[in-house]
Amino acid sequence: MWRDDLRGILYIALKDMRAYYLKPPNISWGMLFPAALILTFAIRTPGDLRSLAPGLVAMTALFSATSMEAIVITFERRIGALERLLLAPLTLPAVLAGKVIGGVLFGLLISAVVLVGVTVGLGLAMWRLVAALLALLLSTAAFSTLGALVSVAVQEVFEAQTLANFFRFPMIFLGGVFVPLADLPPALQVLARALPLTYSVEALRATLLSTVSGQTVLDLGALAGFTMLFFILATCILQRRLD
Amino acid sequence: MNIAIETEDLTKTYGPLTAVDHISFEVQEGEVFAFLGPNGAGKTTTLRLLTGLARPTAGNARVLGLDLRRELPRIKKQVGVVPERSNLYDELSARDNLIFMGQLYGVPRAERARRADELLHRFRLEEKKDVPFAHLSRGMKRALTIAAALIHRPRLLFLDEPTVGLDVVSARGLRALIEQLREAGVTIFLTTHYLEEAERLADRVALIVGGRIVALDTVDGLKSRVSGEATVEARLASPFGEERLRFRGEDVASAVRVALDHAAAEGKRVIAVNTIQPTLEEAFIKLTGLSVEVMLAERGNR
Numbered sequence: 001m002w003r004d005d006l007r008g009i010l011y012i013a014l015k016d017m018r019a020y021y022l023k024p025p026n027i028s029w030g031m032l033f034p035a036a037l038i039l040t041f042a043i044r045t046p047g048d049l050r051s052l053a054p055g056l057v058a059m060t061a062l063f064s065a066t067s068m069e070a071i072v073i074t075f076e077r078r079i080g081a082l083e084r085l086l087l088a089p090l091t092l093p094a095v096l097a098g099k100v101i102g103g104v105l106f107g108l109l110i111s112a113v114v115l116v117g118v119t120v121g122l123g124l125a126m127w128r129l130v131a132a133l134l135a136l137l138l139s140t141a142a143f144s145t146l147g148a149l150v151s152v153a154v155q156e157v158f159e160a161q162t163l164a165n166f167f168r169f170p171m172i173f174l175g176g177v178f179v180p181l182a183d184l185p186p187a188l189q190v191l192a193r194a195l196p197l198t199y200s201v202e203a204l205r206a207t208l209l210s211t212v213s214g215q216t217v218l219d220l221g222a223l224a225g226f227t228m229l230f231f232i233l234a235t236c237i238l239q240r241r242l243d
Numbered sequence: 244m245n246i247a248i249e250t251e252d253l254t255k256t257y258g259p260l261t262a263v264d265h266i267s268f269e270v271q272e273g274e275v276f277a278f279l280g281p282n283g284a285g286k287t288t289t290l291r292l293l294t295g296l297a298r299p300t301a302g303n304a305r306v307l308g309l310d311l312r313r314e315l316p317r318i319k320k321q322v323g324v325v326p327e328r329s330n331l332y333d334e335l336s337a338r339d340n341l342i343f344m345g346q347l348y349g350v351p352r353a354e355r356a357r358r359a360d361e362l363l364h365r366f367r368l369e370e371k372k373d374v375p376f377a378h379l380s381r382g383m384k385r386a387l388t389i390a391a392a393l394i395h396r397p398r399l400l401f402l403d404e405p406t407v408g409l410d411v412v413s414a415r416g417l418r419a420l421i422e423q424l425r426e427a428g429v430t431i432f433l434t435t436h437y438l439e440e441a442e443r444l445a446d447r448v449a450l451i452v453g454g455r456i457v458a459l460d461t462v463d464g465l466k467s468r469v470s471g472e473a474t475v476e477a478r479l480a481s482p483f484g485e486e487r488l489r490f491r492g493e494d495v496a497s498a499v500r501v502a503l504d505h506a507a508a509e510g511k512r513v514i515a516v517n518t519i520q521p522t523l524e525e526a527f528i529k530l531t532g533l534s535v536e537v538m539l540a541e542r543g544n545r
Contacts, residue, residue, distance in 0.1 A: 001316050004349060011346040019334040080330035087294055087326075088347035089319035243297050 005094035012085060012098025013105065020072050021106040030110035034060040038118075053118045054204035055177030057132075058139060060114045062168060062197055065107025065140040069147030070160035073099055078157070086242070093235050096148060100231065103144030104137070111136055124208060131207035135216075138223035139200035145230035146196065152238040171197040176205075196226040245272040245308070247399050247430040248293065252302035255288050255454075262288040264454035265302065270432055270447075272398075275425050277445035278434040281533060285454040286434035287327065290403050293432070294324050307399060320348065323392035327403040329384040333377035337368050337387050340376055341394055348395035355394065362390040382413035389420070400424060402433040406440060418444060442523040450531055458530040465526040472529075474521065477502040478514040486511075489519065 020026070037056055042049050076082040085095045115136060119129055150163045173179070174188055175197030181189055192198045203219040206212055248270035255263040263285045270276040278286045291297040293304060295315045304311040306318045331340040338359055345355030363369045366386040371379060379387065385408070392400060402421070406414040421431060421444055435441050441448045442462050449459040458465060475498040476489050490505065492498030495518050506513045527533070 004316065004320075007349060008347055011343065015332070015335070015343055019332055079333075080326060080328045081332060083296060083326065084330050085347070086296060087319065087324045088344075089316045089349070090347065091316065 001091070004089050005091055005097075008085075008088060008090035008094050009098040009101060012095065013101040016072060016099060016102030017105060021068055021102060026068060026106070027110075030060075030064045030106070031113065033063060034110070034114045038114075050122055050209070052178070053122060054208050055175075055201050057111055057115050057118060057136070057208075058175070058197055058200040058204050059172060059177050061107050061111035061136055061139045061200065062143050062171065064110035065103050065143035066147035066150070066164050066168065067161075068106055069099070069103030069144050070151040070164045071157055072102065073148055073151035074154060074157045074160040077151070078155075083242075092239055092242075093231075096231065096235055096238065100141070100144045100148050103147055104140045107140035107144060108137060111140065119208070128208055131212055131216075132204055135200065135203035135207050135220060135223075138220050138227070139196070139203070142196040142200070142223045142226040142230065145227050145234060149230045149234040149237070152234050152241065171195045174198070176201040196223060199223050199226075246270070246305070247272040247274075248276075248304065248306050248432065250293075250302065250304040253289070253292060253299055253304055254301040255285075255292055255297065256300045261454050263292065263299075266451070266454070266456050267302075268449055268456060268459055270430060272430050273425070273428050274446040275421065275431040275433065275444050277441040277448045278432070278451055279436065279438065279441045279448050279527070280434075280451035280531075281436055284451045286436075286451055287403055288454075289451070290324075290401055290432070290434055294322065294401055295319060320395070321397055322399045322401060323395070323397035324401045325389050325392045325403060325405060327407060329381075329388040331376045331384070331388055331391055334375060336373045336375055337379065337383075338363060338372040340387060341391055344391040344394045350395050358394055358396075362393060366390050382409055385409055385413065385417070389417070397429065399430045399432065402431065404434055404436070406435075406437065438523050438527060448523075450527060452531045452533065458526075462523055465530065466521045466523060468526055468530060472521070472525075473498045474519040474525075475499055475502055475516050476519050477506065477516045479506055479509075479511040480514050481509070481511045485514065 034056060037059070038049070041052055041056070073082065082095070086092065112133065115129065115132055119126065146167065147164065150167070151160050154160050154163055174184065174192040175195050176192065177197070181192055181198065184192060199219040199222040203216055203223070206216040206219070246269050251267050252265045253263055253267070254261070254265050266289065278289060280286050288297065292299050293306060293311070295311070295318065307321050309318045311318065332343070335343060341359035341362060342355055345358060350358060363372050366389070368383060368387060368390070371383060376384065376387065389405070406417055409417065418440070424431060433444070445462065447459065447461050448465060449456045450465070451457070458468065460468070472491055472493065473495040474489055474491050475495065476487055479486050479488060488502070488505070490498050490502040492501050499516055502516055503513060
């Protein structure tokens with residue numbers, strides 16, 4: 001059975017990449033958004049770009065991994081295509097994993113381009129890319145499963161975007177992208193610790209700008225934990241909705 | 244003959260609503276079995292339970308000898324499902340949709356390409372093989388959805404309202420295909436609210452109303468349950484021309500007597516009297532207590 005599931009996960013992810021993610025408008029929008037952000041900060045406060053870079057990469061990963069993911073699953077549920085996948089000899093978690101991996105690959109593709117651009121642009125050592133890519137992989141996994149969770153919790157595509165923004169925008173303000181966590185009031189610092197973007201920014205900051213430490217390992221562990229939590233919740237909600 | 248589907252007290256509730264209410268039935272391997280009933284009768288819910296899309300609240304079923312609750316992935320490998328909605332991928336071409344389904348069902352690479360081309364040929368979609376699903380006509384979409392359900396050569400095919408929304412020609416083609424599949428030994432479980440479809444295609448029909456099976460028999464068996472009421476058609480001649488009228492009685496003799504009495508009372512000459520076989524429609528009305536208008540109303544809703 002696990003062989004069927006693995007095969008199904010692969011083909012669903014490839015099909016989603018082909019049918020949805022790798023369409024030129026998605027790629028260009030995915031690239032344009034972070035490019036515009038970086039350009040804005042580069043012009044306004046060029047000196048701060050170095051400290052902002054990890055946050056901008058993490059934010060790019062957040063938006064690219066959640067946006068399409070939430071739309072794709074909600075859209076397929078609406079037209080009945082998700083049920084078509086569930087009729088195949090695959091388990092429900094395998095179908096969902098295939099959808100999530102599509103989101104991870106797209107998020108990774110877009111944010112990795114930004115990551116490489118930032119590394120080259122800021123003159124950072126290329127070896128830092130290896131650890132940063134690992135942080136980016138776990139970040140996109142957490143964000144893609146968040147997108148899946150959002151998409152199974154709603155009925156309509158526009159509701160998915162609204163609910164995704166409900167999580168995304170507070171994360172941008174509290175996750176250490178623009179304001180360091182230490183500068184936040186204590187209560188908000190506690191809240192920030194409940195958000196996956198916080199750990200993504202921390203891990204990327206450590207891998208790109210300083211040194212990898214035990215805290216970085218904890219950050220990566222937290223991202224893996226969020227991935228599992230969101231995935232389990234999404235699977236349970238989808239099963240309930242199917243029943 | 245082996246049993247393809249066997250349900251035992253299969254039940255599905257949604258809060259206070261019981262969609263499928265302790266239904267038990269068997270489908271023999273190789274037969275065409277129809278679930279006939281109006282909208283909301285529990286047809287699609289039963290199909291969703293048997294294909295693993297929803298989990299039963301109570302009861303269980305065995306499909307192709309496998310336990311529905313414990314061996315679902317093995318069941319899915321051997322069954323094909325044609326949902327009511329043609330729900331393949333708009334962005335993929337006709338051929339790529341079939342290839343993708345072959346991938347999901349584990350059809351080997353060389354075989355799935357060959358099988359996809361074979362099905363495109365069989366469904367007369369060869370010229371449309373590179374056309375995205377979104378750009379196909381409704382009939383073509385339906386045909387491709389059925390082709391997709393056959394990519395892995397299933398032993399059992401579930402068809403949910405297969406001809407809804409199809410034009411007359413496409414519907415006729417689909418019925419011919421069902422006949423071919425039956426001849427090839429594929430067991431077919433179809434849900435429908437078209438009486439004529441069930442009558443024409445099914446070896447046996449289960450009438451389902453309110454989540455319960457109210458009757459299950461061959462079409463002839465269901466019709467015979469209307470016995471006790473015979474119908475005759477009399478051709479009567481009057482000074483104004485010829486007319487055909489139907490008369491009912493407890494049996495043929497009494498129905499003929501009613502016809503003759505009517506002719507005498509009206510001063511008309513009887514040209515001929517023919518017995519009329521009860522239709523499935525009459526059986527449906529008698530056995531379910533519903534009117535055919537209920538079924539017709541459902542057509543309007545779609």
